[in-house]
Amino acid sequence: MPHRPDRPDWRSLADQQAGLLSRRQLNGLGLDRFVVRNQVDAGRWVELTPMVLATFTGPLPRVASMWLGVLHAGDSSVIGGLTAAEVLGLRHWQRDEVTVLVPDELDFDESVPGVRFVRTRRKIPAMRLQRPGIPVARIEPAVLLWAAYQPSRRTAQGVVAAVIQQRLSTADGMYLWVERMRPLRWARMFRTALEEISGGAQSLGEIDVRRMCRAVDILLPHRQRQRRDATGKTRWTDCEWDLPNGDVLVLEVDGSFHMDVDHWEDDLARQRRLSGPGRIVVRCTTRELRDDREQVGRDLIALGAPRRAPHRAI
Structure with missing residues (x-):
């Protein structure tokens, strides 16, 4: 005896497939094209493509x-x-x-x-x-x-x-x-x-920083170092170098979303609150790290970023 739409077989499979069934699957369950057509004509099912039907009406979830x-x-x-x-x-x-x-x-x-x-x-x-x-x-x-x-x-x-x-x-x-x-x-x-x-x-930003450091022979920075800003809020800085005189040089890298005015103002406030005696906070964009990394590196060197020891020939 052929399966009817009110039997559970098709419902169980449809539940596993977000409410969708293929004609091949329906045929395998014993529902021929006439049964399917009746469901579509009654407005209970929707033909999404010649091969696939939805057992519900309305917009498709993701x-x-x-x-x-x-x-x-x-x-x-x-x-x-x-x-x-x-x-x-x-x-x-x-x-x-x-x-x-x-x-x-x-x-x-x-x-x-x-x-x-x-x-x-x-x-x-x-x-x-x-x-x-x-x-x-x-x-x-x-x-x-x-x-x-x-x-x-x-x-x-x-x-x-x-x-x-x-x-x-x-x-x-x-x-x-x-x-x-x-x-x-x-x-x-x-x-x-x-x-x-x-x-x-771990991220593309870190890769960019590493390539910049190699390009100008400066030491790799500390990444995502935890700090408390002037308001007491916990922050994680993008890059930090400990300078020989005891100061800390901080580089914050701005992605494209920082072009938004609200984000830009938030970052300016973040920079002020991370700054203080002995802490030099500067910023660059991901575009600069990608397209002008050597200039970014030279700017950091001018601010005291420590150089890598040159390789000695053996």
């Missing part, structure tokens, strides 16, 4: 949009790119568009609003994370594939650093996937960034 992409593309697809990173917990890198990885040879209609299908010749099963729930790529290949095709090298390095900083992977884990994914665009750049992260840098 997770349902993800299920829409993988159900439409079929079993060989997985959530990829920054969408996979979002599913796995990466913060502050979310994009509205859902990314789904599909085999390059797959023949299907790619016109699904809000979903971007990325074709790849790489073996998707090898990248898939074995876990219940929505099919998703491991965070390392998902992020590396996305980063490798960004127009900005800084963005590419930044997301890799963010994954490690947020403890969703390790430098060694990311490095292993760089090697596994050969050939990979910008692989050399990723290796360099990962080596710097392994050396103690």
Whole structure:
């Protein structure tokens, strides 16, 4: 006897998939196209694509949009790119568009609003994370594939650093996937960034500071040192150097969000409250560290930043 829509089988599966079902799944449950059409005509279900139906009406929640992409593309697809990173917990890198990885040879209609299908010749099963729930790529290949095709090298390095900083992977884990994914665009750049992260840098800002210090031969600073400002509030400074005369040189690095007036005024107040006798507080932007690092370094040297001992030939 065929299953009817009021039987629990389809409901259980729909609950696992944010309320969405594919026609292939419905056929497997014994619900033929006539039963499905009746549900749609009655206004209880909605046909989202020729391949996928929602068992509810109204806007799609975020997770349902993800299920829409993988159900439409079929079993060989997985959530990829920054969408996979979002599913796995990466913060502050979310994009509205859902990314789904599909085999390059797959023949299907790619016109699904809000979903971007990325074709790849790489073996998707090898990248898939074995876990219940929505099919998703491991965070390392998902992020590396996305980063490798960004127009900005800084963005590419930044997301890799963010994954490690947020403890969703390790430098060694990311490095292993760089090697596994050969050939990979910008692989050399990723290796360099990962080596710097392994050396103690956890964020792109720290990498920029390290590169600046190497460029002008000054000692690496203390990072994220805890201080109390003039109001008694606990602060963590970006970079500090202990000077030979007992003073402390502080460098605060401003990201692009500091261009906002409110943030800018907050930072000025922060600088005043961190300043005091024996404490020199200066600022630069991430753009300066990226594009004009040697000048930033020379300015710090002029303020007393300690130099590294020159290497002696043996």
